[in-house]
Structure formats: C-alpha cells, structure tokens
Amino acid sequence: MSETPYDILGVKRDATQDEIRSAYRRLARKLHPDLNPGDRTAEERFKRVSAAHDLLGDPDKRARFDRGEIDASGAEQPQPTHFYRDFTGGAGPGQQSYASDAGFADMMDTDDLLAELLGRGRRTGGRGAGMRMHGGDLRGQLALDFLEAVNGTTKRLTLPDGSTVDVTVPPGTRDGQVLRLRGKGDTGIGGGPAGDLLVEVEVGSHRHFTRKGDDIHFELPVSLSEAVLGGRVEAPTPAGPVAVTIPKGSNTGTVLRLRGRGVRRPDGSHGDAFATLRIVLPDRSEVQSQGVV
Numbered sequence: 001m002s003e004t005p006y007d008i009l010g011v012k013r014d015a016t017q018d019e020i021r022s023a024y025r026r027l028a029r030k031l032h033p034d035l036n037p038g039d040r041t042a043e044e045r046f047k048r049v050s051a052a053h054d055l056l057g058d059p060d061k062r063a064r065f066d067r068g069e070i071d072a073s074g075a076e077q078p079q080p081t082h083f084y085r086d087f088t089g090g091a092g093p094g095q096q097s098y099a100s101d102a103g104f105a106d107m108m109d110t111d112d113l114l115a116e117l118l119g120r121g122r123r124t125g126g127r128g129a130g131m132r133m134h135g136g137d138l139r140g141q142l143a144l145d146f147l148e149a150v151n152g153t154t155k156r157l158t159l160p161d162g163s164t165v166d167v168t169v170p171p172g173t174r175d176g177q178v179l180r181l182r183g184k185g186d187t188g189i190g191g192g193p194a195g196d197l198l199v200e201v202e203v204g205s206h207r208h209f210t211r212k213g214d215d216i217h218f219e220l221p222v223s224l225s226e227a228v229l230g231g232r233v234e235a236p237t238p239a240g241p242v243a244v245t246i247p248k249g250s251n252t253g254t255v256l257r258l259r260g261r262g263v264r265r266p267d268g269s270h271g272d273a274f275a276t277l278r279i280v281l282p283d284r285s286e287v288q289s290q291g292v293v
Helices: 005-009 017-031 040-056 059-066 105-124 146-151 224-229 284-289
Strands: 083-086 137-144 153-158 164-169 178-181 197-203 210-212 215-223 231-235 242-246 255-258 273-280
Touching (some): 040 059, 215 231
Antiparallel strands (some): 153 164, 231 242
16 A cells, blocks of 8 residues: 555644644655755655645645545545436436446346347347437436535546546536536447436535525624724635725624625626624733733
8 A cells, every 4th residue: 555645744644734744844854855965765755745745734635635535646536426327318207217336237237138139120120220229328426515616626527437527517506406418428329329427416515604595604703903993804705815894883793795705607797795793802811911901
C-alpha cells in the first residue's frame, strides 16, 4: 500500500491543523535542499513532504481527500455511485424498469438472450431481421456538497462497465435535480442510438448557509461596538467573503440584504443573500483587561 500524505508527514488522520503544520516545518528544516546539498534522497523526500503539506494544510483539500473525492496529488477521483438500467429508456409512466445491485449479471444474461433471438431472426428471415432498438438509459445518484451545487463543479463517475464519465454540474443545481448526459447510456441494438445517463443530484446541507429558492440566508456575528457605532465587516457568501456595512444602532435580528450574492440562475442573474445580525458580547476576561469592569 502506498504512503498517504498523513504517512509522509508522520501524523495521524485526526491530527489538528497545528500538528500538521508543525510536522511539516520539522521535516522541512531537516530535508531542505539548502541544508543537504547534493543529497538527492533528501531532495525527493522534501518534495513529497511539501506536496503532502500542500494538500493537508488546506482544510478544504484535506476534507475532499478524506472523503475520497481527490487523490494525494489533488486529482479528481471517480465518485462511487449505484446505477440501474431502464429497459424503456425512460420513455414514460407505466413502463417497467430494471434495478439491480448485483453487478448487472442478470441484465447481461437478458441482453445475451435478446441478441441471440435477434440473430436467429436475421438467420431465418424472421421479423427480428434488421431490428433497431434504442439503448436503455442508465440512472444513478450523485452526492454534492452545498457549495458544489451552488457554485457548480465537475465530478467523475464510474459506470457499470468500468469506464468513467465527467459530469458537469451547473451553478445553482438543486437537490433532486436530474442531469442528463445524452448518449452515455447502454449501446443500442442493431445500430440503434445509445441511451442516456440520468444522474439525480443529492445536495448536502451547510453549517452556515441555508438556501431558499435562489436566495442564501446566514447569520453574521458582530461585536457590540460594531452594532452600536456601525462599521465595515467581512461577511461570507457562497462565492467568497464580501465587505458589508453595519448600520449604526443595529440589533440582533437585523437583516441585511446583499443584492446579487445568492444563487446563480440559468439566465445568468443571481438571487440575493440575507445576513441576520447576531451580536456577540466579548469574553469577561477581555472586558476586564480593558478595564471596563
């Protein structure tokens, strides 16, 4: 088994960011090429240590690596998902579909039988001769982080035959939305067109943001002085932090509207973001140090 970035830095998987930073600095001081002139082994180890820190030192990259979304080099990993085949190509209600978690072995048996019947028809001049059939659709699910759905992303999926396909998730994708990749389903029979790949999106929640339609809602902590006197503070949005003006005399529950900072719509416009102020009082020790009490 190859070394993980955790192994390279010599830390456990539950190590804190400070522990990761300390481990990197210790190894960097020991292995730096300037301190080991001509030592190719130390140079190669230094490169590996630096690459490991580049990944684990970034909390977002580290989280994606831990979830198996990227590999140790930062490259996208094929995302596991469960697919099922649809005999009808998703043609309409009332038609039967087929689902299996058994590796599709029984589906392959049915395909072989159908191919044999069609081949027999061609050999005997029966009605099966020259028959063209549309390939069945493949259906599956794709789990996304909240921000991946809001901002858009690209995910790589592994199909039942072992091949991979990149799925482009457009900005503003909603939970339950189905993305269609035309021609990525089962191959047609007798020269018929291939089916489609239909991917249903499952969007996770976010610890700060809540989505309502195309708008984003979140709480914005401010100090007592900022609420009373007003001022400029930095507020998070799905696209990154922005500067926000706090009006004088604001109170907990005051809602500020950030126009155009919400979810991107298909026409290119955006919803709004709404920040609900929450006044955070200073710690007693901080108040005492300032001589207030």
